[in-house]
Amino acid sequence: MKQVLPWLVLLLFCMSFPASLAASDKGRAWLDAQKDPAAINVNGSWDSDEWGTLHLKQAEGSRDVSGNGGGYEITGVVSGKKLFMLFLTKSTVEYCAILSADDDNNTLTGSYSTRKSRFKGGLCQESSRPMNMNRKGK
Numbered sequence: 001m002k003q004v005l006p007w008l009v010l011l012l013f014c015m016s017f018p019a020s021l022a023a024s025d026k027g028r029a030w031l032d033a034q035k036d037p038a039a040i041n042v043n044g045s046w047d048s049d050e051w052g053t054l055h056l057k058q059a060e061g062s063r064d065v066s067g068n069g070g071g072y073e074i075t076g077v078v079s080g081k082k083l084f085m086l087f088l089t090k091s092t093v094e095y096c097a098i099l100s101a102d103d104d105n106n107t108l109t110g111s112y113s114t115r116k117s118r119f120k121g122g123l124c125q126e127s128s129r130p131m132n133m134n135r136k137g138k
Helices: 005-034
Strands: 044-048 050-057 064-069 074-079 082-089 092-101 107-115 131-136
Touching: 005 074, 005 082, 005 092, 050 074, 074 092, 082 107, 092 131
Parallel strands: none
Antiparallel strands: 044 050, 044 131, 050 064, 064 074, 074 082, 082 092, 092 107, 107 131
């Protein structure tokens, strides 16, 4: 039994490591598939009932978004008037979100979903929960 335990631990570690890389790769591919030029800028702080305060960075003229909030690192992209976000821990995708901007670009509404099991294909679950964000100070 003593000889089997180290091998079992090593096997479990090896099984989880490639799956987290695959989820990260799938996340990047999902973001890269959103091709429209950015029609909004989400730079700044946002209030969300679901996540608390989110701090997003988007350089002027860029589509790429980064930030943090709710205990997660955030990476994303703006495509048209939509924001596509991934919530990550240690480079592992935990949640996906898609939000659309209102006319004044101060409210984003949409939904988020949890990632699929590491052993299932795809990135995030089909079922989702509502998500709203309001720009702080507006």
